Amino acid sequence: MNENLSNLLYLISIASFILALKFLSSPATARRGNQIGAAGMVLAIAVTLAKDGLDTGTYWLIAIAALIGSAIGVVGARKVKMTAMPQMVALFNGVGGGAVALVALAEYHNTIREHVGPTWDISLAIGVSGLIGSVSFAGSIIAFAKLQELIHGRPITYPGQKIVNLAILGAGIGLAIAIAAGYQATWALIVELILALAFGVLFVLPIGGADMPVVISLLNAFTGIAAAASGFELGSNVLIVSGMLVGASGTLLTLMMGRAMNRSIGNVLFGAFGQIQAGVGEAGPAASGAVRSTSAEDVAIMLAYARKVIIVPGYGLAVAQAQHNVRELADELERRNVEVVYAIHPVAGRMPGHMNVLLAEANVPYTALKEMEEVNPEFPQAEVALVIGANDVTNPAARSNPASPIYGMPILDVDKAQAIVVMKRSMRPGFAGIDNELYLDPKCMMLFGDAKESVIKLLSAVKAL
């Protein structure tokens, strides 16, 4: 296939990726969008294989490699539990970054071996894509390991950390500049890649598990940018556009996530958030014993005779796998003409939109899920706010206590409901490691126990009424 035809067909791939992103803007069209993107990818691969200038004798090797990779991808994607989605995305992102770095290494080695000597722009692209791709690979693997609890989720810090990290990154960038400036030796790129890998590990280690989704989103953008850079290496528009689409949209998405948590990205990356908070938590009003606990039967009566109930689901619900039971409870309440809505905080679950996925898995229609701005004015009309496994996103300290580490984070106005029922395993603080003064509110009652068991008890108590 000649160059002009293949470039024309690549343009169709590019258009399909843009359409895919556009269709992802609405739940009704999102799935079709993803399929359009996949079709565009298949086309891009087919065009690449049909291009002039490739050695068809190598195709059997490429086929084997693609089969292995696809098998890993399909098994991972099919087997993963919805609660483990963030680490799965991290892993798929990491391998993409690794592929970019390897392409850079191979391109560099080839040009040196053939004594053609890459032009400055190509060596710059090689240096950049190798650097960013490696950081993305190593960082994503660490993010995966933290979320999968293979290594401890708490921030890992040591004195002089930032200086060490900066020195490693600086050395890596220095080598990239040397390569761009015309220094030609494969070892230089290899050392650059190793430094970048080390930086990727060290830069994610001090970040707490709660912030990991923001990091994954950022690394996702990184891989996109690295892929765009490798487009310059190979003179391929389809790589430049697709990579940069992801780079730009991923960067914006990262900023949006930061905004939802009221944190700057710098603070997420360099703040070692969880650590600072551990100390503050001790000083909180925690164990004052002023909390009221209640029984499933009492809560059932409140719920069954309410006109409006707002359910506030959190990660605790997902961990207990109680989504289906909650949906059954909501169905039962709706049969009794109780209006039930779900209040979804932007960072409910382990990453933005994660809770929507988890509830969708339990067949909760997405039209019953309300975003924070939409649902907050409705709390005063709700007879009961039922908080299931959510904590920090309901903490009024975010509004009222400037000393709190989460001060300024937008929260769900659960405390404005007429009554609050919190289902929780124990008084242990939430992911941010701080106490929740909501539990001391006179309107608030605690229903202790495993979320799933409690919801099942509630359901049978409601049915018995």
Place this chain on the structure above:
Amino acid sequence: MGGHNATLIIEVTVLVLAIFLGIEVISKVPTLLHTPLMSGTNAIHGIVIVGAIFVAGAHQQDTLIQIIGFIAVVLASANVVGGFVVTDRMLEMFKKREPKKQADETDAK
């Protein structure tokens, strides 16, 4: 050399336009879809598989490049296939409210 620079300028132009396009297309996505979006864009940067095929399929390579190309294709295809499949699995679950229910909700934006 003029030809080379002309190509570079076109590539940079395309790059800059892609930045604006990426921001524009994404700014309307509701929080509801952020997780599938992240996973969907993740699949799209699997386009690096094109680069991996260039490397693995090049003429007259030494063994080192062959190995590197092979691994790159494995990694990139895991990225592509895993990314699209997992996104599809998530989006498959997003359903509208059954029509039997009264329309008490406004559409999720």
